[in-house]
Amino acid sequence: MRPTVHDIAAEAGVSLATVDRVLNRRPGVKAATRMRVEAAIAAIGFVRDMAAANLAKSRVYPFTFILPAGDNSFMRGLERHVRDAMARPSADRVAISLVIVPPFDGAAVARALDAAISNEPAGIAVVAVDAPDVVDAARRVQASGIPLVTLVSDLGPSCRDHFAGIDNHAAGRTAGSLMRRFVGQESATIAVLAGSMLVRDHRDRLDGFRAALSDSCRVLPVLEGQDDPAATERLIADLLARHPDIVGIYSLGAGNRGLIAALQRHDRPRPRAVIAHELTPHTRAALEGDLIDAVLNQDAGHEVRSAIRVLKAKADGIPAVEAQERIRIDIFLKDNLPFADDADGMSPRPSSAPRGAN
Amino acid sequence: MRPTVHDIAAEAGVSLATVDRVLNRRPGVKAATRMRVEAAIAAIGFVRDMAAANLAKSRVYPFTFILPAGDNSFMRGLERHVRDAMARPSADRVAISLVIVPPFDGAAVARALDAAISNEPAGIAVVAVDAPDVVDAARRVQASGIPLVTLVSDLGPSCRDHFAGIDNHAAGRTAGSLMRRFVGQESATIAVLAGSMLVRDHRDRLDGFRAALSDSCRVLPVLEGQDDPAATERLIADLLARHPDIVGIYSLGAGNRGLIAALQRHDRPRPRAVIAHELTPHTRAALEGDLIDAVLNQDAGHEVRSAIRVLKAKADGIPAVEAQERIRIDIFLKDNLPFADDADGMSPRPSSAPRGAN
């Protein structure tokens, strides 16, 4: 059997109360006694049964998650994972309130942050819009002592405790590397489609992409489709008509529906390499239908769970191990697609079955 | 607060004992009463606190893991993850005994399985060698009612309960797709390096690779290096000398160290596309040093944790949700490498710094 607090007490020759004082860093233990107890803990290899401890503490962590509304598939997948976490509080004693705000609306996010502060949660996670009033609100969150994690889209490192998302510059570089190899020729003409250059993620991806490609290809000026399907489709159709020499398209935002529609309607062979971001039902179908060659993905489920872990750690005053919370950049081809039920690029699910942690 | 069993009792107007009988499917409850209780459970949205339940049951799951010895970096990484799981029994109440057997030795695996049976664990996970006596031993495990999971390397579906590993045919196809796009030309000459065609994983990968490439490239006869560094290096050096027209190499086994050494010593430009398997310190360094273009990887940590989850589910008589336990095929370029501490392709750690093959 695993050693318990009783075993520590016996080993150290002290009472249970003293062991408890040492374990929970309560005052009233002489330094010498404390060291005896700690030695006993090390000697018998005691590890606290967190399940029992949490049960006894009956501690709950009220967290607030702030997500954008809108029909962005990735964001809806993110919301689904948050709701999954809400639906299974059993495992981790987390009580999440979910706040949905209008998309691309800095003022709304700022208001939501201020509202969250007044509820005094144990932590806040937010899909940030990189705007001055959001930064101000984030600072107010920190000033009130509430841990703050940015999700997917970051603010500056100075106004949040942690960022649960991918390194978007590295993602752009990865896209660039793939693109360079997929087009397989020097001085090819490459087009880039973004949502908006006002969003930090998109800027970072573009920078990384250019850095990986600059010396071997010609990258056309960025097209900004505002992640709007109709507008994006027009942009791409126009692009394909005007530049028959285009061999690669990099879609670094969420405008994939318009891109796919334009490629589908295109009457000549599509550019040799098309790379997009985020595995959604649309991009999955496009991969399977050979309209897209590769999809870079961030696992929304991982991001949500990571955000929760970090918030809990911060709430407990334990420093989170940043290296363990890094979110990977997944690359999907049609050949290594995960099963539909298994990831974000899936068909909508009926309810919320519990999922395996990773 | 979350509803508890007491709330169910109050809602249904029955005693705690009756609620307990319903919850734990104990006999002695009239159908009508049972339905009242179940209705109450649904009405107040009760979810059993598994932490408390496991605490009360003080149930432990003794599992046996059987892994091959040897200096294969991937296997040592796998072992490290098993030891990690052993070192933190707090979370999941599993008690793992780890058995290390000689590599590529079916008889040894079979003996280990039989020895494990006599210990009556709640489940067994094994890195299988696809040999008749292993299959026989696996059937004996199943006959004795102990759940059996194959890890990384499978047996037939008929002689284990679950396979915790990647779809190696899909992995081969993925490698083929990447290869086709990386070499970027028709009728290119591609070489394949394997460990041994006697191993199921390697055969599957080769099949998938050929299926993805057959109509566009010329794939040379497979080289078998037995995952031995020196032998592999000679094979590759010889290959490069005899076939100056080779534009791609696919290393589908664990012979990466010899491959990398040969590429390093090669005095002419290396083939345009080199794709290998498993992110280890060696392949990571080769990726960073531009000796390899892409590495397909299976996350050993995920596999170990998945195996444990499945074994627990089987031990509890709960059918594991296969779709949730699928292991992804990761693709790594130098641009999306995870941090060294974060994954298997890490720098050697003080505890067990394996060096050698792969």
Add this chain to the structure above:
DNA sequence: TAATTTCTGATTTACGTACATCAAGAATTC
């Protein structure tokens, strides 16, 4: 030495569930 203050022990209750026991009521059988 007396009066404090600081430390430690002993004990109890609690968290939410599992599980066992005993008694008593209800329904069934003969």
Add this chain to the structure above:
DNA sequence: GAATTCTTGATGTACGTAAATCAGAAATTA
């Protein structure tokens, strides 16, 4: 109607830890 089964209630203990209380013992200060 008696004997038997089936069903339910009441109660207590246990899991491993947290947290509080109160009573002494030890160390410190006056």
